[in-house]
Amino acid sequence: MTVRGWVATTRSSGKIAFLVMRDGSGLLQCVISKKDVAPGVWEAFQSLTQEASVAVTGAVRADARAPGGYELLATDLVLLGASPEFPISPKEHGTTFLFEHRHLWLRSRRQVAIARVRHEVVQAIRDFFHQRGFTLVDTPILTGAIGEEAGNLFATDYFDLGKAYLAQTGQLYVEAAAAALGKVYCFGPTFRAEKSKTRRHLTEFWMVEPEVAFNDSNDNMRLQEEFVSYVVGRALDARRAELRELERDTSPLERVQAPFPRISYSDAVARLNALGSDIRWGSDLGGDDETLLAKEYDRPVFVFNYPREVKAFYMKENPDDPRTVLNNDCLAPEGYGEIIGGSQREDDHDRLLARIEAQGLDPASYGWYLDLRKYGTFVHSGFGLGVERTVAWICGIPHIREAIAFPRQIHRLHP
Numbered sequence: 323m324t325v326r327g328w329v330a331t332t333r334s335s336g337k338i339a340f341l342v343m344r345d346g347s348g349l350l351q352c353v354i355s356k357k358d359v360a361p362g363v364w365e366a367f368q369s370l371t372q373e374a375s376v377a378v379t380g381a382v383r384a385d386a387r388a389p390g391g392y393e394l395l396a397t398d399l400v401l402l403g404a405s406p407e408f409p410i411s412p413k414e415h416g417t418t419f420l421f422e423h424r425h426l427w428l429r430s431r432r433q434v435a436i437a438r439v440r441h442e443v444v445q446a447i448r449d450f451f452h453q454r455g456f457t458l459v460d461t462p463i464l465t466g467a468i469g470e471e472a473g474n475l476f477a478t479d480y481f482d483l484g485k486a487y488l489a490q491t492g493q494l495y496v497e498a499a500a501a502a503l504g505k506v507y508c509f510g511p512t513f514r515a516e517k518s519k520t521r522r523h524l525t526e527f528w529m530v531e532p533e534v535a536f537n538d539s540n541d542n543m544r545l546q547e548e549f550v551s552y553v554v555g556r557a558l559d560a561r562r563a564e565l566r567e568l569e570r571d572t573s574p575l576e577r578v579q580a581p582f583p584r585i586s587y588s589d590a591v592a593r594l595n596a597l598g599s600d601i602r603w604g605s606d607l608g609g610d611d612e613t614l615l616a617k618e619y620d621r622p623v624f625v626f627n628y629p630r631e632v633k634a635f636y637m638k639e640n641p642d643d644p645r646t647v648l649n650n651d652c653l654a655p656e657g658y659g660e661i662i663g664g665s666q667r668e669d670d671h672d673r674l675l676a677r678i679e680a681q682g683l684d685p686a687s688y689g690w691y692l693d694l695r696k697y698g699t700f701v702h703s704g705f706g707l708g709v710e711r712t713v714a715w716i717c718g719i720p721h722i723r724e725a726i727a728f729p730r731q732i733h734r735l736h737p
């Protein structure tokens with residue numbers, strides 16, 4: 323057979339040569355015996371450098387010692403594309419250098435393993451919702467109203483209509499769709515002009531956002547724990563080899579089973595204070611607080627009912643404590659922090675309008691959204707799970723920028 327791919331490594335004893343190539347599906351060792359091939363083939367081998375593209379023809383032979391369990395006894399080798407001085411050698415490179423060469427770095431074993439875990443996570447997300455009767459609704463990326471906060475919007479001129487904003491969330495639209503289809507989700511890229519340069523923030527990231535008619539905040543958390551357990555389980559079942567390649571200790575992932583522990587925001591603040599944090603009631607949990615709190619549990623934890631002043635306008639006021647809203651974050655263990663933000667939505671027209679006004683948003687832009695509370699308002703809840711944070715956690719990699727092929731950060735737009 324003939325296999326086409328790229329040169330990973332070569333070595334030669336002078337009489338016998340080994341070429342390990344990769345074709346995207348795995349590694350294959352090719353053996354070239356000088357006395358058994360035409361001189362041109364031997365010369366072609368001598369000219370190979372890392373990442374040159376080649377076509378190798380030969381006989382397949384099982385060999386337990388070879389990577390992948392087979393080798394190819396080559397009879398012919400054609401150089402398809404030379405690769406003089408491939409910039410990424412097996413030696414250590416700095417992070418900046420690697421991200422500048424991201425288009426080439428993607429070929430490394432580690433990056434290939436991350437890409438496959440990400441693919442599995444994305445497929446598991448789609449399967450989970452499909453199996454449960456959710457309908458996918460694609461929401462717009464060019465939007466006319468702020469979805470989360472005014473502070474981190476990307477705006478662009480939009481013909482005669484003023485500004486359009488790149489979607490921070492598809493949520494407001496899936497809320498409308500939930501009244502049509504009951505259980506819906508959107509899944510796509512979202513944008514935040516985040517000034518923060520943390521290991522948890524990108525300016526463009528993928529988010530899946532389910533929305534369910536007649537789910538309250540408790541139902542919402544139940545859906546989240548089943549969902550996260552399913553996604554992690556799928557990665558463990560289907561991507562063992564990749565997790566091994568990443569040297570991921572999978573035992574913490576094995577413990578990710580519903581139900582997840584739940585702690586109210588107020589209890590979390592008290593707990594954090596006891597653990598040495600100086601957080602005061604009323605402020606949002608910072609990254610360090612999330613890490614500290616999540617360390618107390620052996621699986622993801624829900625923190626629910628945050629102060630409404632630190633949360634978005636659309637969250638439903640808590641009838642038992644109007645200082646708070648019926649929302650939750652889901653914090654991943656091992657220092658990964660928030661992977662989900664979710665809430666029951668404010669379904670009362672006048673309260674919602676008051677929140678929109680209180681946050682300085684223009685009610686005119688939300689006329690359609692308020693309509694949902696005018697025509698058959700309904701209890702409903704949903705959440706958003708960030709794909710890159712989830713992939714980084716499952717892979718056990720320190721920074722989410724490696725969890726997407728071409729990350730977008732404030733200081734990075736190329737490649």
Ligand code: NSS
Nearest residue numbers: 491493523524527531661662663664704705706708
């Ligand atoms: O802002 S969120 O907490 N919530 C929403 O956007 C809601 N509209 C979701 C909903 O209820 N339908 O973001 C949700 C998740 C958050 O937990 C992170 O996992 C991820 O989206 N997220 C991010 N990932 C990477 N980079 C950035 N900047 C980022 N911001 C949020």
